[in-house]
Amino acid sequence: MFHLRTCAAKLRPLTASQTVKTISQHKPAAPRTFQQIRSYSAPVAAEPFLSGTSSNYVEEMYYAWLENPKSVHKSWDIFFRNANAGAAPGTAYQSPPPLSTSLSALTQAQSLVQAQPNVDKLVDDHLAVQSLIRAYQIRGHHVAQLDPLGILDADLDSCVPADIITSSDKLDLAVFKERLRLLTVGGFYGLDESDLDKVFHLPTTTFIGGNESALPLREIIRRLEMAYCQHVGVEFMFINDLEQCQWIRRKFETPGIMQFTTDEKRTLLARLVRSTRFEEFLHRKWSSEKRFGLEGCEVLIPALKTIIDKSSANGVDYVIMGMPHRGRLNVLANVIRKELEQIFCQFDSKLEAADEGSGDVKYHLGMYHRRINRVTERNITLSLVANPSHLEAADPVVMGKTKAEQFYCGDTKGKKVMSILLHGDAAFAGQGIVYETFHLSDLPSYTTHGTVHVVVNNQIGFTTDPRMARSSPYPTDVARVVNAPIFHVNADDPEAVVYVCNVAAEWRSTFHKDVVVDLVCYRRNGHNEMDEPMFTQPLMYNQIRKQKPVLQKYAEMLISEGVVNQPEYEEEISKYDRICEEAHARSKDEKILHIKHWLDSPWPGFFTLEGQPRSMTCPSTGLNEEDLAHIGKVASSVPVEDFTIHGGLSRILKTRGKLVKNRTVDWALAEYMAFGSLLKEGIHIRLSGQDVERGTFSHRHHVLHDQNVDKRTCIPMNHLWPNQAPYTVCNSSLSEYGVLGFELGFAMASPNALVLWEAQFGDFHNTAQCIIDQFICPGQAKWVRQNGIVLLLPHGMEGMGPEHSSARPERFLQMCNDDPDVFPKLDDFDVRQLYDCNWIVVNCSTPANFFHVLRRQIHLPFRKPLIIFTPKSLLRHPEARSSFDDMLPGTNFLRVIPESGPAAQNPDNVKRVLFCTGKVYYELTRERKTRDMEPDVAITRVEQLSPFPFDLLQREALKYPNAELVWCQEEHKNQGYYDYVKPRLRTTIDRAKPVWYAGRDPAAAPATGNKKTHLTELQRLLDTAFNLDAYKAFS
């Protein structure tokens, strides 16, 4: 196979003007009709019927005949065959045979046709040309010159597809001829060299003709090469929508389309100056600091600015961005326009942080900025979401935030708010979250109506060569699953890059679908500025050393074109250098670092101007009787007419109705009450996760389905109050990482929404661990950004096996920031302790407490993530019910539910206090009753595990002076809550007594798969809990 890629030395940007020039040089006389195409010796005009307007008709017949000779009348068939075969003037036409045609007349006509072997070739050749055009459209990108270094193939394959002819003025004619010969001999198209100057009609699926409808083959090939095999490789033919394919073809095939005005070229140069000189400035000032510079892809800055300009011109006024480390500071400085001094002072190692928390390194911080777009003179808000080092993890977060911003401004079509995601080549191909995020892109409750993805494809990931980093041809192949067009572009051709970015932005505003720009570039330095790339990529880096920076190349080109002159260019450079120097001087005045200046999602009005909560109190989260009754009524009815629900559901609603009548709630009703009341208060609620609409355990039923009308649904929660906030409940795709990230992003946009993500079973949050570890747990500490997301994690040992039992409370508790050994010095544990914590972890044992904790989440004057271990069997447990009395005004969430039975009446006689949380409480009380030990054993429920209720548990522990203290859990000893609770409980009593353990033994798996073993284990733990001699041997 020939390797026809050109080497780097042959690379030069092909400008629109060149394109136009070369095309016009080869331009053939404009052929319109078939007789000219073939230059027949017999002008068909000599035919008596061919005159004036009839020629259009004849043309139409001819094209129809070309496609299918049988589609036209026999007389036309014969006529065209004769004409094409070179019949003498006036003889091509033969009267149609009369109906009673004699066999001899037909035979005569047929013999004339058969006598013309060229006829079949004509048809075949046209078909061959159509196939050839299609081959370029499908596979042209494989031979596009995408690598600025000229050493790697962007698709990791040096072969030229067998059905593409690569002629080129750049290529050796002999090579071209050989290739053509191979194609001919191989019989691919049946074309040969002699066909190159024949003129072919162009199908409607190409725009290479411009105003021409036919071109010589040589020109067809040349124009296809111009469109598909230069510095842009367009991957789009997998899109199964004709209009979209046509749109893209028009954008890339129309001759001369890639034209730039002088002003546009100058703007592009100025942007390249900024991008390049910014990195150079940082390098000059802090040569040994890591900054993950953009060198080798400086074109990213004009690329992003183009996308933003174009989108702004199309009506977008808010762009939310996510990006990894590479070039982040440059994007902050030159795209978002963060003050340079704020960036520079991050390099000062002596500056102290003014904010609480850990802070984060400078190339992870976010930003929010509203300004005028200089090109469109329209206001634009730009936000770059802070991100962890975990590559691509911010993708769904950006999407969620974008969705929320669209939601809050009523932008139902994504016309005003959009997202841009940046990626590295290795991460884009390697990280599964990219795929998960793509799969959210077209789901009604998750779509952001198109994201523009930009890949900084420097053809390396740290030290790993792409051939070791992915199995797909391109790093962008994942985008094909959603039919997103992918534009690969040589990043050393700034005009091609800007053109492609314009098309990408236009695509997004036209079709509201994702699109990918793959900037094929290189990395001039190592992975970071301290890294030595020659260890692992010696040849590549030898080439890189020889590579002229793109700014220099482009400046030289514009100077040679007379677009700018040398002094103007130099002045542009010194102007920006001066800006940097002045900002650097100012940065020295900064005395302190404020991470809050890097906030990506400010919540105006929610905090004081100093960023503090407006109060440190939380009102009662109770609700008046009428509202409880009203919500209960709606929850147990179908609020629309003529709507038939499933019989089983009717029974469920009836049961709900009875509960409401008895002033009681179960779990589902408690959730209804919490949601319904917050909606009345204007709080938007969004509940998302797998199968949440009905509820995995079929207890929720927030979306009713008409049994007779397909897709007719009703959400009673949206029929509660006249001016209520909207309720969104949405079944998600089967993704935890993506969807949790999305909801976290949604919750970032506003404090006035209750955003909940429910795991199907608690342990499935495993696959979203990155969002939990990198964003939810430390988000505020790293980025001074609060977030009130709620995680509902079904948890509990029900004999269902190891996989569905544990939401892994131990992991969440291990990441809580409260000190196990220090009793907090606080006047107010109710609110202040919550303010100090990194997240709240609860396990409610009653529906009322679940109701309160959801409402408290919004009524707190600040936002903290809330992790709730939710029950399974308790959803239907007859004792797991709460009275309206526990939800009325004046009631609140109970951090601890103390013993209130006989043991509490005579505390001195109590021999043991069992501390527990969640569902095991019901097993313990039943067992205690069976054993008739109510006066001997007190059972105290810890409802809020973290922050730990030191104050209340101290009270409980001291109340029973003669009792042993035991932590009882159904989980295994190395799991659950024990390790978290034990030291803290001991702190409450100054370590005066031991805290014993009653529960399952340590184990590797969360639960047994054997039902009998499960029950035996349960009985054993209950035996320990109520065997008053159990710990004697140890004390």
Ligand SMILES: Cc1ncc(C[n+]2csc(CCOP(=O)(O)OP(=O)(O)O)c2C)c(N)n1
């Ligand atoms: C999830 C994850 N795994 C590994 C890393 C470590 N890491 C940081 S950058 C990098 C290479 C990334 O390559 P690429 O995506 O091509 O971006 P580039 O640095 O080339 O711009 C790696 C492996 C990480 N940050 N996150």
Ligand SMILES: [Mg+2]
């Ligand atoms: Mg890379």
